[in-house]
Ligand SMILES: O=P(O)(O)O[C@H]1O[C@H](CO)[C@@H](O)[C@H](O)[C@H]1O
């Protein structure tokens with residue numbers, strides 16, 4: 001009998017940031033390939049469309065506001081914010097008493113950030129200087145929102161592609177700032193703090209060092225950042241971009257860090273698009289220190305990409321059934337996914353055609 | 355200023371089974387209705403299709419095995435199991451030492467259960483006696499798999515609809531039995547045990563009583579079971595079916611409980627189909643006692659339905675961006691969803707047409 005080998009045998013892997021396990025079924029990657037390799041979708045997005053409610057000079061979704069004739073990035077309050085700044089304080093039930101109906105009033109502010117005036121570009125196709133403007137806007141928003149007295153946390157994220165619920169193809173992201181630290185960043189901070197107090201070192205500094213040494217899960221890197229398919233990845237081609245040295249938040253970013261983030265953001269998304277010759281869908285989100293002053297001593301800046309595609313531009317992984325009711329599951333190993341992404345070019349297929 | 359009202363103001367609600375909060379944004383339900391009420395999809399599913407690899411007498415997906423000419427239910431080993439019975443034991447890393455690469459070999463057995471020989475029926479359209487055969491098969495599988503020495507937990511679930519990753523329209527579900535207790539049921543058991551030790555009563559008995567008294571989140575009920583949109587629902591029309599009195603698992607089901615489960619399974623899914631006059635997609639899963647002997651004193655049988663549809667047969671809720679990276683979010687309140695489901699008929703739209 002062959003000994004246990006995680007590239008061959010079913011196993012669980014543990015995510016130290018969440019404390020949760022994912023089931024990995026490597027032998028299933030040998031299933032007959034039922035999906036197909038797609039051709040690049042015919043790409044006739046116009047540069048400008050008068051009906052694009054995120055376009056420069058256009059009317060927004062509610063019809064009453066007009067966008068300025070912006071030249072690079074543009075930020076505004078979401079027209080249908082999930083959070084409001086003026087919710088009355090209040091609560092129902094007490095979790096410490098094991099009450100079963102527990103609700104807490106919350107406040108916040110939701111912003112939208114357009115990445116470019118052009119409708120027909122994606123992050124993967126943008127230049128590093130143009131993406132540097134996006135990074136600058138994030139840094140600004142993080143600083144401005146953190147000064148609001150009712151804001152404790154700023155969640156920067158983006159949904160790309162209709163498969164990921166993005167209803168407008170215009171390149172944009174969102175910023176939801178909130179009066180509390182949401183579940184996922186709160187759990188991550190608690191686990192980072194626990195590791196620090198037990199080991200004396202920072203978890204993600206140790207992890208970045210380990211991954212650089214081992215190499216097999218690395219996608220690409222630059223001076224400040226490392227992009228890896230994390231050992232505990234759940235989504236088929238999940239990628240985590242983390243700073244090699246701990247940086248708590250945008251507050252500590254200098255010129256180099258800002259340039260390097262723009263650089264690696266382009267390179268990771270470009271590899272994604274080239275993987276299946278498609279405008280690769282994903283949700284992206286940034287985890288960093290909350291703005292309420294907590295976590296400064298443990299928070300470690302990272303950017304997570306959760307893409308649903310599995311085998312082609314149209315064959316996706318579904319997080320359903322067992323995954324929703326019992327435990328996350330994947331077939332392809334993180335190591336196999338990393339090889340595939342390492343083999344992708346950093347020249348976008350649309351530019352290569354030119 | 356009006357005081358905090360959870361039917362009006364943004365808030366978080368706590369799920370006592372997971373310990374996690376969900377963000378609720380009731381004011382957003384006032385967004386312009388962008389989806390449309392669809393007509394019933396033209397329904398020309400044949401009763402039998404020779405290419406249906408789950409059909410009676412047909413060849414399975416791998417081409418080598420033939421299904422028997424079954425008359426009601428049919429159970430077999432999944433042709434591409436995510437778990438295997440013969441994985442060598444082994445492990446990498448130790449979570450107690452804060453190792454960053456932690457993997458554990460696991461074993462299991464994955465089964466598929468066909469609910470009916472007919473391709474053109476869904477659970478919502480099946481009769482209670484036919485669904486009773488499905489319940490009997492679940493009870494049998496739970497008992498048989500629990501006798502395997504390497505099995506600690508039996509997860510019964512089903513994905514319905516291509517939107518939920520179900521690649522075959524033939525009515526069927528899955529059973530993944532495993533050598534460990536997966537994340538979600540393990541967390542639920544820990545929270546049920548904590549409540550019991552602190553309060554002396556059973557959480558879900560207290561909850562069923564409370565919901566029956568309040569009434570506003572109840573969908574329907576029978577002697578044994580209550581179907582509610584739980585206070586902490588994440589999916590727009592999420593439903594939990596729970597036994598009013600604690601039943602640890604199928605092991606304790608008598609004739610009445612089996613009949614009542616078949617009855618409420620049909621009634622909940624029929625209301626779902628009637629809500630948007632469509633074959634309503636969902637993932638369904640059963641939480642009950644593990645088969646390794648643990649949790650017998652606290653486990654409480656329940657069946658969860660996680661459906662993605664939000665406003666019509668084609669407008670869905672996406673669990674993306676903020677939801678994946680930060681915290682679950684919903685617009686419609688649980689109370690609003692329950693009213694909608696209570697107003698649905700328990701006669702299927704396909705039968706009403708006849
Ligand atoms: O086994 P199936 O039906 O091919 O697959 C479906 O259910 C599984 C269990 O929830 C998931 O892992 C798959 O992503 C889903 O498509």
Ligand SMILES: O=P(O)(O)O[C@H]1O[C@H](CO)[C@@H](O)[C@H](O)[C@H]1O
Nearest residue numbers: 165166167671672674675676677
């Ligand atoms: O705000 P949008 O782009 O309309 O909506 C999108 O992102 C939100 C935040 O992740 C989600 O709540 C929605 O389900 C999704 O469709």
